[in-house]
Amino acid sequence: MALCAVSALALAWLVFTRLTEGTGWLGFLLSAFAAFLVLLYIVTADRLGRLAATDRVMTVLVVTGAVILLVPLVLLNVYIFQKGLKALRLGFFLDDQRGITPVMASSAGGGAHAVVGTIQQVGLALLFSLPLGLGAAIFLNESRSRWRRPVRVFVDAMSGLPSVLAGLFVFAVLILPYASSIKIFSFNGLMASLALALIMLPTITRTVEVVLRLVPDGLREAGLALGSTRVRTTWSVVLPTARTGITTAVVLGVARAVGETAPLLFTAFGYDLMNANPTDGAQESLPLFVYRNIRKPDAAAVERGFAGALVLMLIVIGLFALARFIGRDRSKARTRKATRRPVRDATPVPEDAA
């Protein structure tokens, strides 16, 4: 196989540079890869037959595809880290853009206003979408209404709603008609959080629903058989059992909302100074900070944008790791605990009576 690769490289070099005078390393790589596949096929077919040769070639193709997917991920991370670290100082979390002029270095000023805005907007959005999403998920899974099917279809459709439309919706319904008369309906953080809630809602609903479906029916039946009402069963049996899953759903919803930029352009609008009041006036957020700075012509602003992008990236990766950590498989830890305290923790999960 290695010999195949070497000869393919040699062949590609010969064809590419000597015979056709092609250009670019990417083209070279592509033709070398094609030559490698052909050679591999011929060699294996000669030794092991055609079936084995096809298998070998497909294995190489599949592995290459997976690697191609990984390479951009690594490159992207390296790029953002490299660029972002330059302008990321502690001051980034302490200062806003007060008194910043285009000639100043990128380490002057910071994005504290953006961080505060992001926390407030996403927090408020969570406040709106969590009860609703939880309610809708319980409705989908615990009730026997005939409206379940249409609601599920709509939740699915809503999760595919382009985020820009969520912003456009809030803009059309609240800001456009009422901004001049009612102050709370002008560009501010609250409107942004409404748009973000619209985006988080389907994510939370769907994830929670999947988790609720995993709760064994035996637990529900046990609760009902003991004479408790369905409310009681849901509240003190189903939800506590699914607690970790629900937390994961929340974290994933937050991770989705925290990086959204498009809806904020119509709602929070963006602002260069600290504004800690989400109901009054335009507010910045991290994605907006990045978006607005990256489009400015001066290099320092672009660097600041990269610092913001790095912070955003770290938040997303951190949230993601948190979700994995909460939702991790605890069966190992539990069995260890169970051997230590057999009486308290031996919670049987009666999936089937058999």
Next chain:
Amino acid sequence: MATTETIPAATPPPAADPVPAPTSARQRRVIQDKPARVDRWFDRVTLASGLFVLVLLVLVGFFLLQRSRRAIGGIGIIDFLTTEGWRTDVSPPEIGVLGLLTGTVIVAMIAIVIAVPLGTVSALFITEYASIQSRKYLTALVDLLAAIPSLIFGLWGFLALSGQLSSLAEWIGTHFGWIPIFEISKDANLTNSMFIAGVVVALMVVPIIASVAREVFAQTPPGEKEAALALGSTRWGMIRSVVLPYGKGGIIGGSMLGLGRALGETIAVSLLLPQVPALVYRILENGGSTVSGFIVLRAGADPFTTSGLMAAGLVLFVVTLVTNSLASVVVARSRSGAGVDL
């Protein structure tokens, strides 16, 4: 830790909740649901929150329609759908969605053409080739890729990838220029093209396709896989004859979900494309625009433009809604078949 975990099954029934009385007094027992009063409220509240989600989506469509009436009423719906440019400085204004919509569709198509093979192949790698230990981490990695904000993809594509890809575009253009869409004119600017935008969007779409396809592939009945292997087929033979036919619905559904996402992709595209609405067919050259990217760039203009943007948003809303509904039907059908085991 242990003290916080109550044992659910052992929770005593609260005395306050009335137990439905058994109705065994009748001769023929009719089993009927007789919920307690709390339960009836429970039903109502959950029904309300479920219906709220439903109503919300209807409202989105309704308000977009209402706000766009001014623009559509001004020029007529047929003209709006068939005008390619966007000029408000002439009177009567010529605004239309055709140029934007073709741009959107072309970018999404490029993304899908790149992303479907990549996503399928990486799902195959995770389920069939990778070792069991690494499978978990690879799945997490794909999910993480899906969680990276599109802004960051756009940033990277805008400032780093664009240069790399334009040399590839040049190579394609010089060697495959005889195919009409790959045609490039001499000294054309090859940055900020729909091809580059399509590649960046493809990177965002791949994880979606990969995760749906992986889920379906993982449900392939092991019995059939083992049967194929036992009959002497190679690994690829097994995949081709068992896994792929079984997971076809997953691939198609995942691709359509990805298509929905690609159609609605906003920020990355608004950074990458010049957003000048016009019909552009040379995908390797500078130019192109998409509905969502255009909406973002023109936000906050005069009322008439805003109304036009709402109309464009409405078109996007309908297109993505149809795509996603079809996708979820396909995925649901492929999953319902998954229950049939040997």
